[in-house]
Amino acid sequence: MIALSSQCHIENKKTRGLIVLKKSLLSVAVALAAMPAVADVDYKIDLTEPTHHTGDVQITFPATDKDYLDIKMPAWRTGYYRILNLANGVRDFQVMTEDGDSLNWHKLDKSTWRVELPANARAEDIVVEYQIYADLLGRRARHIDDSHAYLDASAVFMYADEYRQEPVSVSLEVQDSWRSVSGMDSTDDHRFVADNWDILVDSPIETGINKLFKFEVDDRDYEVVFWGEGNYDAEQTVADLKKLVTTGPEIWQGYPYQRYVFMIHATSGAGGATEHRNSTIIQRPRYSYGSREDYLSFMSTASHEFVHTWNVKAYRPAPLVPYDYQKENYTELFWIAEGSTSYFQDHLLLKADIMEPNEYFERLSKDIEKYYRKPGTDVMSVAEASFEAWSDQYGDRAQNFSVNIYAEGATISWLLDMALIEATDGEVSYRDVHNELYQRFDADEVGFVSDDVLTILEDLTGKSWQDWWATNVKAPVADVPFAEMLQTVGLELTFKSDDEQLPWVGWKGSESAEGVKLTRVERNSPAWNAGFTPGDVIVAYDDHRAAGGRFKEAISEYQVGDEVEVTFFRRDQLQQTTIVIGEEQHTGATIVPVKEPTAKQQARFLQWLNIPHPNA
Known part of the structure; x- marks a missing residue:
């Protein structure tokens, strides 16, 4: 069985090597390719009067021989699986030919404008104009004020299906003191270009009064842009991000980008983060960076979004390939997309020496306590939670009758990781599964389904994981053997509630x-x-x-x-x-390393976190 697994592993490595080389050559080709001189679809936005959260958008679409053109605004944005009805910010919509002749239009639904194209107008470009109201900072969708504009294209720039795969350009008219940053290529200070609308919609723009830092690591370029004042230490943050971005090879063979942008908002109240194709936006209240606990929380978020650059952006579940921006995209695998990302995020911080092992153990202890305080774990599976992610689970019912694709998804990811390590005597871990997903599935072309993950598990280990999947993914898991899993890697779990009646x-x-x-x-x-x-x-x-x-x-x-x-x-x-x-039960959780771990425990700890046991 193990011999078969090893042979499979060798063959997979050969295949992966060819794919990695192919991806590397493709990245170089993309980096060296000349930028399009003239885009097929031109977007412009005037942000020179931003005080009241508005911007004026103009889009020029190429001529078409059709008798109408449907122009759409997405109903949601990537990374936030809720219908947001983003068309609600559109006002003063109008359409004309390039010569200025008005065209008739009517709405088909809340997000679609149908433009009528008489025969005499079909030889001309179509110009769409509207005002966008942008005050959705906390949703990380669109926000315009007198200090900046954050523009996620899904909430700002409409599209037409006919031109979704055509080259685009975005020009910003801004105040002289503003600086514009995006993951897209730029042709001047406030103009960006992309090969198609899907890249534009996955490449937010931050423009305004900001602080910008640039650095290079392993021939890849990085930018860190801060908007807003707060108690963050920009120099320390950039130094730690430099360390974080080196950790990709701990899980994956190859990077899916040549340039990456961290966008950081120090805000008043808004918080959260969203991954994008080669960038991320992270928001936190402006005075929640200073303490060690706050800083680790921020870095953990940064690591989460960095993991997403592979898991979700480079490979993702099939129902999200390509994204359908007009309706929900249902899948039973959001627990992998989000939960596994949450599972890996602190592992990378450990490897980068940003987080100490005792700090990780403390965070893990709190996660275990939260799991025991979640009655929904004996009601809902992570597969069901994934499918229901689009539903607004909230309040008591969310706690008592459902689970979370992030927290409980991370727990099931951990459970699978330990099962893989034990089944293969440490030859295979969950990191290998995600590397295989990266090598086998390109999110620009095809996504994966549950059977694909099961195939990878069998390829890596030489055995079927159907029963494990049915028990732990498709069914609720109320009783996770936390103590046993930790003991396997030389850690001891105790609860204060075990020693006294609370x-x-x-x-x-x-x-x-x-x-x-x-x-x-x-x-x-x-x-x-x-x-x-x-x-x-x-x-x-x-x-x-x-x-x-x-x-x-x-x-x-x-x-x-x-x-x-x-x-x-x-x-x-x-x-x-x-x-x-x-x-009270299962409270006051503490995880400590055993003083004299066995050789097997030391080996298992290394295979799990990819760092030595603290008492090795």
Whole structure:
């Protein structure tokens, strides 16, 4: 079995070598190719009056012999799997010929404008003009103000299917003090070109008053642009990003880009990040960079988006190839696209010496605690969660009856990684699976399905993974053997709750002068069993006032098994019930290296994280 696996591995390496060479030559050819002198579709946006979040867009489409042209605005953008109805920012839409003759149009649906083309207009270019309202900073879709503009083409620039694969150019008219940056090639300070609209839509533009840093690593060019003031250390951030970008070969053979751009927003309130073809946008509140914990959180996000450059942008599930921007793109594999990315992100920080092992263990401990606090793990599988990703799972129901493609997807990725390492005596890890996905599937041409992943697993190990997949991907996994997995790699998992009885009710709430308004009630908890639900406002317990800032502490002073009379408002009606204090489980998690790991544990740790065991 292992001999067969080894032979398969050798043959795969030969194949991968040829593909890597092919990709490398292609990258060089692309880098050296002359930029198009004249694009088939020209986009222009006037940002010279940005104070009220508006820009004026003009698009010139080539002449067509059709009697109409459908012009579309995407309903969503990549990296955020929700219908956003991005056409809602369009105003003053009008169409004319290049000679200025108005053309009739009507809307087919919320995102499609049909332009009528009489015979005498079909020899002329078609000029579309509209104003775009851009105040979707937190969605990382479009934002224009007096200091900058962030333009994700999916939320700004319309397209026509007939010209989706034709060359495009984007020209920006901006204030003299502004600087423009994008992952696209540029022909001057504020003009970019791309081979087609799909590259444009995956290459956001940051223009405005910003700080720009450039560096080169292994003959690849990088740019880091900061917009906004905050407590970040730009020099340290750039230094660590230099280390991060060297870690690609830890998982993949080859890089899918020659140039990469990190866009960083220090904002007021907005947070999140989105991957793109050869760039990323990362947003954080402006004063959430300073502490070590905050900084590691930022770098972990940067690493997540860097992993996405391969996983999602270079290879991705088949239903997303090509992206259909007018409707949901359903797949059962978002847990690989997002969850596996979350799984790998801190591994790369460890390898780059940006994160210390003890810091990783602390973050992993918190993830384990969160898993145990997620009742949805015994209800929903990661495959179902992937398919339902387009649905808006929120609040109590999300916590109690569903799982998350990021967090639980990362857990299943870890489970698969450990299973691969054990099955092959460390010859194969989950990193090898993702390298094979990269070598076999080019997202510009074809995506992968579940059977493709299963084929790769069998090719790498010489055995079928159908049963494992049915048990861990297609079915809920409520009982993950965290302690056993960690023991295998020479780590010990303990819980504070194992050593002492801790009182537990299973609710979360926000305190005010009126009382404590419940925001979450955990399924099967004492609060759940007592009938509490989010929205209830607790005003008293055992005849004591709940408001005043001491409620949480007071409840923690009860003993397991105590009964508490709770008075609360529901629908503005006063009610009373009894809650029985329960015992908290799986809290206070701690992961520490065993002092004297065996040779096998040291080997497994190295195979898992690709760094030596701390006590080796």
